[in-house]
Amino acid sequence: MSAIACIYNINKEPASTEYSNTIMNALQQFPANDIQTWHKNNIFLGCHAQWITPESVGEVLPYYNEERKLAITADAIIDNREDLFNHLQVNPSKQSEMPDSQLILLAYEKWGEDTPKFLVGDFAFIIWDERKQKLFAARDFSGSRTLYFFQDENRLAFCTTMKPLLQLPYVHKNINEYWMAEYLAIAGMIDVVDPSHTVFKGINQLAPSHSITVEENKVHINRYCQLTSGEKLKLKSDEEYVEAFQDVFQKAVNSRLRTHRNIGAQLSGGLDSGSIVSFANKELKKENKDLYTFSYVPAKDFQDFTPKNIVPNERPLIESTVRHVGGIKGHYLDFEGRNSYLEIDDFLDTMEMPYKFFENSYWLTGMYEEANKNDLGILLNGGRGNLSVSWGSALDYYGILLKKLKLIRLYQELNQYSNKVGGARLRRLPTIAKVAFPFINEFFSKKEVYSNPMLINTNLAERTNVFNKLKFYGMDETGWFSSANIYEQRKRHFEDVCHWNASNTLAAKLSLKYSLWKRDPTNDIRVIRFCLTLPEDQYVKNGLDRALIRRATKDYLPDNIRLNQQLRGVQGADWVHRMIPYWNKFIGEVKEMIADNEAVQYLNIPIIKEALKKAENGVTPEYVLDTDSKVLMRSLIVFKFIKKFT
Numbered sequence: 001m002s003a004i005a006c007i008y009n010i011n012k013e014p015a016s017t018e019y020s021n022t023i024m025n026a027l028q029q030f031p032a033n034d035i036q037t038w039h040k041n042n043i044f045l046g047c048h049a050q051w052i053t054p055e056s057v058g059e060v061l062p063y064y065n066e067e068r069k070l071a072i073t074a075d076a077i078i079d080n081r082e083d084l085f086n087h088l089q090v091n092p093s094k095q096s097e098m099p100d101s102q103l104i105l106l107a108y109e110k111w112g113e114d115t116p117k118f119l120v121g122d123f124a125f126i127i128w129d130e131r132k133q134k135l136f137a138a139r140d141f142s143g144s145r146t147l148y149f150f151q152d153e154n155r156l157a158f159c160t161t162m163k164p165l166l167q168l169p170y171v172h173k174n175i176n177e178y179w180m181a182e183y184l185a186i187a188g189m190i191d192v193v194d195p196s197h198t199v200f201k202g203i204n205q206l207a208p209s210h211s212i213t214v215e216e217n218k219v220h221i222n223r224y225c226q227l228t229s230g231e232k233l234k235l236k237s238d239e240e241y242v243e244a245f246q247d248v249f250q251k252a253v254n255s256r257l258r259t260h261r262n263i264g265a266q267l268s269g270g271l272d273s274g275s276i277v278s279f280a281n282k283e284l285k286k287e288n289k290d291l292y293t294f295s296y297v298p299a300k301d302f303q304d305f306t307p308k309n310i311v312p313n314e315r316p317l318i319e320s321t322v323r324h325v326g327g328i329k330g331h332y333l334d335f336e337g338r339n340s341y342l343e344i345d346d347f348l349d350t351m352e353m354p355y356k357f358f359e360n361s362y363w364l365t366g367m368y369e370e371a372n373k374n375d376l377g378i379l380l381n382g383g384r385g386n387l388s389v390s391w392g393s394a395l396d397y398y399g400i401l402l403k404k405l406k407l408i409r410l411y412q413e414l415n416q417y418s419n420k421v422g423g424a425r426l427r428r429l430p431t432i433a434k435v436a437f438p439f440i441n442e443f444f445s446k447k448e449v450y451s452n453p454m455l456i457n458t459n460l461a462e463r464t465n466v467f468n469k470l471k472f473y474g475m476d477e478t479g480w481f482s483s484a485n486i487y488e489q490r491k492r493h494f495e496d497v498c499h500w501n502a503s504n505t506l507a508a509k510l511s512l513k514y515s516l517w518k519r520d521p522t523n524d525i526r527v528i529r530f531c532l533t534l535p536e537d538q539y540v541k542n543g544l545d546r547a548l549i550r551r552a553t554k555d556y557l558p559d560n561i562r563l564n565q566q567l568r569g570v571q572g573a574d575w576v577h578r579m580i581p582y583w584n585k586f587i588g589e590v591k592e593m594i595a596d597n598e599a600v601q602y603l604n605i606p607i608i609k610e611a612l613k614k615a616e617n618g619v620t621p622e623y624v625l626d627t628d629s630k631v632l633m634r635s636l637i638v639f640k641f642i643k644k645f646t
Helices: 017-029 081-088 100-118 177-185 238-255 271-287 315-325 344-351 358-373 394-403 407-421 425-436 438-444 458-464 466-472 486-495 498-514 525-532 547-552 575-594 605-616 621-625 627-645
Strands: 003-009 034-040 043-049 063-065 070-078 121-129 134-139 148-151 155-159 203-205 210-215 218-223 262-266 291-296 328-333 376-380 517-519
Touching: 003 017, 003 070, 003 121, 003 134, 017 034, 017 043, 017 155, 034 063, 034 070, 043 070, 043 121, 063 100, 070 100, 081 100, 100 121, 100 134, 100 210, 177 458, 177 466, 177 627, 238 271, 238 525, 238 547, 262 271, 271 291, 271 315, 271 376, 271 547, 291 315, 291 358, 315 328, 328 358, 344 358, 344 498, 344 627, 358 376, 358 498, 358 575, 358 627, 394 407, 394 425, 407 425, 458 466, 486 498, 498 517, 575 605, 575 621, 575 627, 605 627, 621 627
Parallel strands: 262 291, 262 376, 291 328, 376 517
Antiparallel strands: 003 043, 003 155, 034 043, 063 070, 070 121, 121 134, 134 210, 148 155, 148 203, 210 218
16 A cells, blocks of 8 residues: 655645655655655645555656646556556557556546546545646545545645644644544444544545545535445346356456465455455466465463354364365464553554454454565455345345245245254244334334443533434434344445445555555455345345355355354454453553543543443453443543544
8 A cells, every 4th residue: 555645735835845745754654665756836746655566666656747737646456457448548568567546547538537437446546637727536435545635725635644634734633523422422333424524623534435626726525436236137047146246256356466465365264255265266376376364363261152153263164265275375363462452552553543343453453464574465355245245144035035925935945044054944933024024023022122332421412413413324322223124234335435434444554554455355346236236036045145155156165164054253252351461451541531531521431430340340251242341442442542642
């Protein structure tokens, strides 16, 4: 990943060398293969470059084309190069060496502000159109690269990270309480519903799927992409659906192997990462290249307390995939001595904002470190797989069959599902009925509705009117999406850009820190569009949930992985176990937090005090399952952020 920067003076004043140096100097904390700048009159562009693809080695960035009067700085890997070469009629002799940034510039010359619609890949770029005196910038559809900016009446300043912008004398480091209110009010993993804002007042973010145009002193932000289901694909047979999927998925995987360095993948014992590894290895064998895999295993002294269907140590399953696929250099990492508490300060430095995925922080960072030690340019990941390639909940689909009174089909499916998963076929009917007819659960249930502990200070919630804003986005007062229908939730996931923000921000910033790119074929826009066109009966079929990927990986994966419907792997189940030696220190910081005047303005101290009472009595690894564990950790992360950055 490269870090890019720009300062554009709307008032036509010359670009300040002092300010441009300030930004570029702040980026020196990151590794770089090359550092270059370009400026002309009132515009400055910079690039702190990391060479990942063969074409990027020695690339001139920022790049200025004298003939076209266009300049660009880019943080991009473009995956549909062949299609673009054809559309743009690029001479074949120039294609193999053309950097992605120059390809983007050619696309801009043809399509102008529509350019992002034609690009497949991970990108953030800034173009200066000298003839039109126009600045144009864009970020890919899911925000795989970050791009922040500051704006006032005289200037705009852009950068891949926020800290360089905060070094500018006209940018002030103040907490954005509206961002903080959303962050604290939302119970799930989404950080905020409005990703155009950041935790710092005055610094905005170009949201995923958006572009920004600055022309004639006017700033216009446009959404250029919105993923919807559209018309369903109709093929003649189940085999044709599988072949069509294999074709689009293989293309997505292959396009993410483009590097002159080593290639690796995060590998669990499941379908998503296993399918990526098997499809990648198919291509890499042609070049006699090994694939490095990095897999998390629990601490050596961890005693498993989880139910029988949950697998915290997936090593036996992973080894089964490694043996079947072949050509893999497997790494099994327990990250001895590391834990979620000790990682907080470093993780906040990386993220530049509070974060919620603390359970996995130590092993996520650790995998990037190990990948960097092995000179990886690409680290494959299957983070979007559950909603794209491996979509398909059997019981929810059976609820659709019941609601539509397709009883013969339902009986056949239940019979096959029970044979594969175990148990009497009819015992699942009450659950299926509640899925099909939600009012049944509401009418007969006498249990109290679970309420997630609220982290936000009630005065802050009232002052910012945060829950009314969340209601507009479909969230209720618990901070969760109120719809119980998983099909509606999936639809919202691809339509609302907020779902992409937190996970991709993490991946982008870890990539920059360790000079490698996390790349996710399950997040390829071609794959997602294909998956959204498939009929639901391709995802649940003959008693198989996630049926498409299971059928498509026949011969690619061993059957104990491919057809497993009983065991579910989980990473990070030992995070509390790892923290036990530091528990007293952890409790001490929590006590400091509840006595801090600034923290009181944001956090719900009475709720935290209740959680603290339980934690003070000692802790066992099972505390992972207690919601109070999240209350204390998430609150402490916010507190430490406030102390660190204000």
